[in-house]
Amino acid sequence: MVPGYHRPAVVKVNLGAIRRNIKNEMKHLATGQKMLAVVKANAYGHGAVEVAKIAIEEGAAGLCVAILDEALQLRHADIVKPILVLGVVSPEYAPIAAANNVSLTIPNLEWLKEVEKYLEKEQLQLKVHIGVDSGMGRIGFNEDEDFIAANKFLQNNDNFYVEGMFAHFASADSADDTYFKHQVEKFAHMRSLLTVKPKWIHVDNTAASIFNKDVPSDCVRFGIGIYGLNPSSNPDSPDLKSSISLEPALSFESELTHVKTIHEGDGVGYGSTFVADQDTIIGTVPVGYADGFIRKFQGFKVKVGDEYCPIVGRICMDQFMVKMPKKMPLGTKVVIISNDPTAPNNIKAAADYVDTIHYEVACLLNDRLPRVYYEK
Numbered sequence: 155m156v157p158g159y160h161r162p163a164v165v166k167v168n169l170g171a172i173r174r175n176i177k178n179e180m181k182h183l184a185t186g187q188k189m190l191a192v193v194k195a196n197a198y199g200h201g202a203v204e205v206a207k208i209a210i211e212e213g214a215a216g217l218c219v220a221i222l223d224e225a226l227q228l229r230h231a232d233i234v235k236p237i238l239v240l241g242v243v244s245p246e247y248a249p250i251a252a253a254n255n256v257s258l259t260i261p262n263l264e265w266l267k268e269v270e271k272y273l274e275k276e277q278l279q280l281k282v283h284i285g286v287d288s289g290m291g292r293i294g295f296n297e298d299e300d301f302i303a304a305n306k307f308l309q310n311n312d313n314f315y316v317e318g319m320f321a322h323f324a325s326a327d328s329a330d331d332t333y334f335k336h337q338v339e340k341f342a343h344m345r346s347l348l349t350v351k352p353k354w355i356h357v358d359n360t361a362a363s364i365f366n367k368d369v370p371s372d373c374v375r376f377g378i379g380i381y382g383l384n385p386s387s388n389p390d391s392p393d394l395k396s397s398i399s400l401e402p403a404l405s406f407e408s409e410l411t412h413v414k415t416i417h418e419g420d421g422v423g424y425g426s427t428f429v430a431d432q433d434t435i436i437g438t439v440p441v442g443y444a445d446g447f448i449r450k451f452q453g454f455k456v457k458v459g460d461e462y463c464p465i466v467g468r469i470c471m472d473q474f475m476v477k478m479p480k481k482m483p484l485g486t487k488v489v490i491i492s493n494d495p496t497a498p499n500n501i502k503a504a505a506d507y508v509d510t511i512h513y514e515v516a517c518l519l520n521d522r523l524p525r526v527y528y529e530k
């Protein structure tokens with residue numbers, strides 16, 4: 155989608171907040187422990203290159219992304235720090251990773267054997283992290299036998315440099331530690347079977363780190379905390395308390411592009427789900443579900459000028475309407491999502507409203523919305 159530079163709708167990102175969140179986490183790390191900054195999915199919608207640069211300035215040892223193209227984007231931006239792809243990359247693309255000094259995750263034994271053929275052909279060495287499935291049930295080794303065979307395969311194998319071994323937690327953001335402990339034990343068991351020596355062992359995500367469930371390891375994979383959001387975002391339970399201070403970086407802003415009064419019996423939007431029962435002032439905002447602002451937000455209150463106004467009628471592809479208590483001029487600022495965590499339209503409240511987590515709301519906001527950076 156082309157970015158809409160000639161439309162008043164932007165995602166603003168405060169790089170100052172991002173810098174402070176990273177600084178706070180760096181101070182919180184155990185002695186000698188390093189940070190791998192997770193900037194997958196365009197840095198959770200915040201802008202991968204911009205966030206990666208700040209993370210490196212503040213001392214991150216490396217970066218994590220989800221897919222190979224995200225790693226290449228960072229390399230093309232002249233970022234030279236280690237980059238790990240957390241997902242599964244098809245074996246045929248392993249030479250591209252090797253040629254760009256990008257590290258890949260070993261998801262299983264078959265992958266390793268396939269990749270070796272491609273590396274052999276082109277005489278390349280690939281950096282790899284052994285993925286362990288300690289209970290996330292996603293990718294990585296979960297059987298001793300395969301893990302031992304992979305270790306044997308990697309031993310004295312010049313096609314591979316074992317840079318890491320890692321697992322991922324399924325419930326580090328939960329107050330109940332039962333499953334978390336099970337995962338810690340399973341990982342410790344796999345670790346005891348190692349016959350190769352990975353440079354970095356890493357297991358913590360943001361939640362494990364900031365809720366003080368740190369598992370002694372070489373690195374923390376710090377993701378959502380970079381963006382100033384508490385990973386404990388389950389709508390059904392109160393947030394766990396973060397041991398570091400977090401400051402949300404993202405806000406989503408637009409302007410009124412149309413204002414009018416409608417009269418009794420007049421409808422608003424597709425299907426006329428809102429019908430005025432008296433004279434009503436309606437404002438139009440040039441943002442819709444094609445920007446990732448999904449239809450489920452109907453009824454959510456956004457800040458128009460100084461007033462919180464409900465979205466009325468169905469959200470269209472490119473526009474939505476609000477019901478206003480008074481006439482306001484064209485161009486009046488509309489804060490759809492606020493970076494003030496105490497505002498009623500903060501991103502956690504927005505996520506709760508549509509029954510999801512703030513991770514998803516941030517990722518939904520797509521490329522049609524230009525990112526505007528400032529440091530405050």
Ligand SMILES: *Cc1c(COP(=O)(O)O)cnc(C)c1O
Pocket residue numbers: 192194240321322358359360361375376377378379385
């Ligand atoms: C996304 C991801 C992270 C970061 O998680 P946060 O909750 O954002 O800190 C860490 N590790 C893996 C494997 C991931 O996929």
